[in-house]
Amino acid sequence: MDLAALEGEIQRLADRARAGGLQLTGEGGLLGRLTKLVTEAELQGETDDHLGYGKHDPAGRNGGNSRNGTRAKTVLTEAGPVQIAVPRDREASFEPTIVKKRQRRLTGVDDLVISLSAKGLTHGEISAHLAEVYGAEVSKQTLSTITDRVIEGMAEWQNRPLDAVYLVIFIDCINVKIRDGQVANRPIYVALAVTVDGTREVLGLWAGEHGDGEGAKFWPRVLSEIRNRGTQDVCIVVCDGLKGLPDAIAQVWPQTIVQTCIVHLLRNSFRYAPQKDWSALAKDLKPVYTAPSEQAALDRFAEFSDKWEQRYPAIIRLWTNAWAEFVPFLQFDTQIRTIICTTNAIESINARIRRAVNARGHFPNEQAALKCVYLAITSLDPTGTGRKRWSNRWKKALNAFEITFDGRLSVGRT
Incomplete structure (x- = not known):
């Protein structure tokens, strides 16, 4: 989807939300759909850069590597679980950056978990919060893995130069x-x-x-x-x-x-x-x-x-x-x-x-x-x-x- 088409789809969804036909959050809500649109548009852009040509571009015909459909992937976002279509290529050499292979959460979710943990919530309370607000089931082990991200930053902080x-x-x-x-x-x-x-x-x-x-x-x-x-x-x-x-x-x-x-x-x-x-x-x-x-x-x-x-x-x-x-x-x-x-x-x-x-x-x-x-x-x-x-x-x-x-x-x- 090009930029103009993306902007048009976003405007359509926003108009529908204002008219009362689309909820902001929850399954199928506006935020989830916007996240899906923007993420998939970025993935398509990354694929174009990787292959060297855009989708349906004649320059890609008989040029070696090419698109090979998509695979469905569900990621946890701040708007709840969102299913996205991740492009594939025939040589399986495409490595997405916005949603990396085996990544199941967008960055915002990790930041949210770390913020809640910093405010004193236990992993059980954070898990319950994510389930209640976003409808997402996240294990305590996953939450522990997310908060372990801060250990590297903690080491840098502990060794930083002082006055x-x-x-x-x-x-x-x-x-x-x-x-x-x-x-x-x-x-x-x-x-x-x-x-x-x-x-x-x-x-x-x-x-x-x-x-x-x-x-x-x-x-x-x-x-x-x-x-x-x-x-x-x-x-x-x-x-x-x-x-x-x-x-x-x-x-x-x-x-x-x-x-x-x-x-x-x-x-x-x-x-x-x-x-x-x-x-x-x-x-x-x-x-x-x-x-x-x-x-x-x-x-x-x-x-x-x-x-x-x-x-x-x-x-x-x-x-x-x-x-x-x-x-x-x-x-x-x-x-x-x-x-x-x-x-x-x-x-x-x-x-x-x-x-x-x-x-x-x-x-x-x-x-x-x-x-x-x-x-x-x-x-x-x-x-x-x-x-x-x-x-x-x-x-x-x-x-x-x-x-x-x-x-x-x-x-x-x-």
């Missing part, structure tokens, strides 16, 4: 259940950075190892990987009591300040008290972490201890043990403190990851878990830019970082 300097890197942990002989919790670590331009960037994902996933062997490898990808310096690393991490940071980036996560410290404090006391505890702890100096913080913490130690000694011990990693926070300008304590970006990522992880229950292996987490992260950034503003008042924060970390922000910049 020379980051102002802050937040390292957080998501626990997943992996069936390795028996189901057991395994940590997956997410590194989220704040760039010099004031945007956020997820640097990578790392699955913790059995037993020493947070120990002396693991963290030097992770941080060295980040450094080898181009990161020469980090001003502040914010983490939550990860064993072996501060020592590894000192080896890889000697000037970096290790800061405990204030938000996690507060949340961990509430674990030891009933909810009715949370507001009072938060009110009494605020003067500690907003104090203008370490001495002022010590004085406020002493007042907090006098009031609460008898009832909640575990909270006092928690803050005492974390004090060395908490203290650096007090030396920073208010603008820097705000950047460190602004957790909306972290929470949005963690919430999406946990929703996707919890929907699946457990994973057969580490790669499946990493794939799930990666899909959840990419669903927050469908454009692939990954550069969303961390703070609306970035210029003030940047000035504060420039003064505090004099000369370090320009490393690697021209």
